[in-house]
Amino acid sequence: MAKRRLNERQRERIHAIQERRRKKLEQHAELALSDVSVNTPREGRVITRHGQNLVISDDTEHYIHCLSRQNIGQVVCGDRVVWQATDDGQGVVTAVLPRETALIRPNFSGEARALAANISQIVIVLAPEPMPSQYLVDQYLVAAEQIGVTTLIALNKRDLMDNAAIEAFDRQFGHYETIGYPVIKISAKFEHGLDPLIERLNQQTSILVGQSGVGKSSLIMALLPDIEIQIGRLSEASGLGCHTTSATTLYDLPSGGHLIDSPGVRSFRLGALTPDAVAQGFIEFGDFLGHCKFSNCSHQQEPGCALKEAVEEGKIHPQRLSNFLHMVQGLTTTH
Ligand SMILES: Nc1nc2c(ncn2[C@@H]2O[C@H](COP(=O)(O)OP(=O)(O)OP(=O)(O)O)[C@@H](O)[C@H]2O)c(=O)[nH]1
Ligand SMILES: [Mg+2]
Ligand SMILES: [Zn+2]
Numbered sequence: 001m002a003k004r005r006l007n008e009r010q011r012e013r014i015h016a017i018q019e020r021r022r023k024k025l026e027q028h029a030e031l032a033l034s035d036v037s038v039n040t041p042r043e044g045r046v047i048t049r050h051g052q053n054l055v056i057s058d059d060t061e062h063y064i065h066c067l068s069r070q071n072i073g074q075v076v077c078g079d080r081v082v083w084q085a086t087d088d089g090q091g092v093v094t095a096v097l098p099r100e101t102a103l104i105r106p107n108f109s110g111e112a113r114a115l116a117a118n119i120s121q122i123v124i125v126l127a128p129e130p131m132p133s134q135y136l137v138d139q140y141l142v143a144a145e146q147i148g149v150t151t152l153i154a155l156n157k158r159d160l161m162d163n164a165a166i167e168a169f170d171r172q173f174g175h176y177e178t179i180g181y182p183v184i185k186i187s188a189k190f191e192h193g194l195d196p197l198i199e200r201l202n203q204q205t206s207i208l209v210g211q212s213g214v215g216k217s218s219l220i221m222a223l224l225p226d227i228e229i230q231i232g233r234l235s236e237a238s239g240l241g242c243h244t245t246s247a248t249t250l251y252d253l254p255s256g257g258h259l260i261d262s263p264g265v266r267s268f269r270l271g272a273l274t275p276d277a278v279a280q281g282f283i284e285f286g287d288f289l290g291h292c293k294f295s296n297c298s299h300q301q302e303p304g305c306a307l308k309e310a311v312e313e314g315k316i317h318p319q320r321l322s323n324f325l326h327m328v329q330g331l332t333t334t335h
Contacts, residue, residue, distance in 0.1 A: 039085045041094065046079040046117075047234065048249040054093055055237045056083060061252075063237035066091040076102070077248040077260060078117040078205060101147045103207060104271055112271050116207050116248055116260050121150045121200075125210035125219065126173070127157040128165060133211070134172065138323040139268045140209060141181070142281025146273065152182040152200055156215040159187040175317040179284045188218035198223065198255070205250075205258040212264025220261045224251055275328045282324050284316055299325065 044056035047063060054066045054075060066083050067090070068075045075081060075096055082095040102114040103122070122144045126132040137153065144151040153176055155169060166185070177183045182200070186193040201223070208216040221227050230251055248262045270278070279285055285307060293304025299321065310316040 041082045041084050043097070044081055044083050044091075044093075045250070046075055046077055046081060046093075048077055048238070048247050049075060050238070050247055053238065054081075055234055056081060056091070056093065058083075063233050064089075064091050065237050065239055066093045068093040072096055074114055076114045076117050077250050078119060078207075078258075080118060101149055103143060103147065103209075105143075106269050106271050115262060116250075119149060119205050119207045119260065121152070121204040121206040123197075123201075123206050123208050124151065124153045125208055125214045125216050126153060126155050127210075127214040128160050128169070129157070130211050130213050132169075132173070134319050135323050135326065136211070136265075136268055137173075137176070138282070138320065138327070139270055142270060142273070142278055142327065143268070145281040145283060146277060150204075152184060152197075154197060154219070155183060155185045156188050156219065158185045158193060159190050175320070179320075186219075188215045188222045191222050194222060201253055201257055201259060202255050203257045205260070207248075207260040207262055209262055209268075210264060214264065216264065217261055220251060220259060223253070223259065225254060227251070270327070270331075273331060275331060278324065278327050278331065282320055284320070285310075285324070288316070 042058060044058045044064070044066075047055045047057055049055075049068075052067055052070075054068055055063050056066050057063055064083070064085070068081075069092060072093065072095055075093060079099065080097040081093045082097065083091045083093045085091050099114075099117045101119055102117045103119060104112050104114050107113045122140060124137055124140050126137070132155075141151055153173065155173070158166075161169070173183060182196075184193065184197050184200075186197060208219060210216060224230065234249070246263055248260060250258050250260045253259055273281075279289055288306040288310045291306035292299065292302065294302050297305050297307075299305050299307045307316060307321055311318050311321050
């Protein structure tokens, strides 16, 4: 997170310098690709990626700048990889080890792209501003259920909310707690209410996701006492000078486990899921699915719809059903 504001020209200059360094590193490592065979393959974990440039941590938690071989597919933050040192103190990643999990979203051309790999938990960060979106939360929850990781919701910037604002938030988001997703209210700025979050992050590899400006990077700062050291190590290894938080990056938690910062999104598009897979992402629907009067019920107008009845009985939140229908409709119109 930038401590001071940079004007447009300064930003452009920094960007140009970083681009030049990146090009130089790439040329350098391309040359090195030819002599990797002499060094033993080792295992490492991807800390961050800028294009073809990777920073990986080796088995001694040392950070190394590596290039990835072109033919090994996408390599993303959190990936476990095989790499070989080159004689100039850098390295080449030669293989990606199988992923336990991957948070995937389509890019603008609709191709599936992993955002991070081997995560065990998703932390959806919300704030009073920018205004939280239940739809975005539900999309993340479907993605999380699909890959089988736990999820919690962190409402940040609690310090900006008075009692009325908290009550309004609880009316809109309180049902997630009932469904089984913990909702933790915190302030990254004042380091308030962080203990329950720290407890849940322990020993996990968690990714912070959410809209731009909700305070993900601020939370990283608040949760990691040695963040300056970690950023320093990263900048040194990447050779890119000052580390920017624009790339998804993995940090070490002091109590064990990892925390990944990801750049904010306006929306999260789900990949090619079937309507059934989306339905499974709405875990509280489980008791009612398959109990509609018509087996091909679209849960919209039909009589005897078990989901609509559950909404009427207060067992399913109406917004969850309408988000589900909207999501399923999105699948059929875009695929
Ligand atoms: N009042 C208040 N402001 C906060 C808090 N946490 C973060 N902020 C402010 O919110 C703004 C955005 O914070 P960031 O941490 O950069 O947000 P981000 O989620 O990382 O944003 P992107 O990297 O763009 O996705 C900054 O000006 C922070 O100082 C908080 O708990 N309270
Ligand atoms: Mg950020
Ligand atoms: Zn139905």
